[in-house]
Amino acid sequence: MPAYKRILIKLSGEALMGDDQFGINRATMVRMVREVHEVTQLGCEVAVVIGGGNIFRGVAGGSVGMDRATADYMGMLATVMNSLALADTMRQEGMTARVMSAIAIDQVVEPYVRPKALQYLEEGKVVVFAAGTGNPFFTTDTAAALRGAEIGAEIVLKATKVDGVYTADPKKDPAATRYTNISFDEAITKNLQVMDATAFALCRDQKLPIKVFSIFKSGALKRVVLGEDEGTLVHV
Numbered sequence: 001m002p003a004y005k006r007i008l009i010k011l012s013g014e015a016l017m018g019d020d021q022f023g024i025n026r027a028t029m030v031r032m033v034r035e036v037h038e039v040t041q042l043g044c045e046v047a048v049v050i051g052g053g054n055i056f057r058g059v060a061g062g063s064v065g066m067d068r069a070t071a072d073y074m075g076m077l078a079t080v081m082n083s084l085a086l087a088d089t090m091r092q093e094g095m096t097a098r099v100m101s102a103i104a105i106d107q108v109v110e111p112y113v114r115p116k117a118l119q120y121l122e123e124g125k126v127v128v129f130a131a132g133t134g135n136p137f138f139t140t141d142t143a144a145a146l147r148g149a150e151i152g153a154e155i156v157l158k159a160t161k162v163d164g165v166y167t168a169d170p171k172k173d174p175a176a177t178r179y180t181n182i183s184f185d186e187a188i189t190k191n192l193q194v195m196d197a198t199a200f201a202l203c204r205d206q207k208l209p210i211k212v213f214s215i216f217k218s219g220a221l222k223r224v225v226l227g228e229d230e231g232t233l234v235h236v
């Protein structure tokens with residue numbers, strides 16, 4: 001039995017790169033989609049927010065000197081590309097997925113309409129939210145918190161490269177240990193980076209717990225959804 005009826009998974013764009021320098025690594029994406037498939041088969045309703053950092057990041061690289069808002073719109077368009085690729089891979093894996101965009105690109109994907117998203121979820125379809133929040137100066141972490149709250153997800157699952165929140169950077173400090181549970185307040189006091197500040201504040205206000213886990217650890221997503229000890233739970 002899944003511990004949650006409805007979840008929102010935040011995948012970073014960079015997670016799609018695998019060992020490549022940029023773009024989408026097909027084998028990595030297929031592997032991720034299979035992990036998501038497993039949890040849908042448990043009967044859990046799944047929404048996904050995907051980042052765009054593997055293609056474009058608004059505040060770095062190619063955007064030097066560029067107007068910030070323009071660069072951010074490019075970043076949002078990158079998330080649309082990732083969403084299309086993800087949903088198509090889901091289709092190839094026998095799942096039913098729908099992409100909904102926060103910015104209007106009607107010939108490409110349907111616009112985000114909350115009741116429609118809720119209907120898809122109830123029908124057991126995976127909903128991929130593209131184009132972040134639709135606004136510059138935000139991130140897809142914030143989109144994950146926002147959409148998670150809007151669709152009444154019980155938890156936001158933040159898929160990262162590391163398998164949770166640690167007392168210190170585990171790459172630099174071998175004595176670092178993983179928190180199993182931590183409150184929002186404690187994470188702030190200890191200055192631990194869980195999600196970006198806007199996303200974190202939104203989840204905290206809405207009492208929407210966050211689970212940080214590794215998408216590169218086989219079966220971790222399923223264990224999270226089954227409520228097993230995996231990753232770090234950030235709670236009220």
Ligand code: UDP
Binds near residue numbers: 014054
């Ligand atoms: N972005 C934005 N508004 C949003 C979401 C994303 O402007 O609501 C832009 C921003 O430029 C960001 C880029 O899209 O750098 C890619 O998103 P993000 O950095 O969150 O992707 P990730 O790090 O998860 O791959």
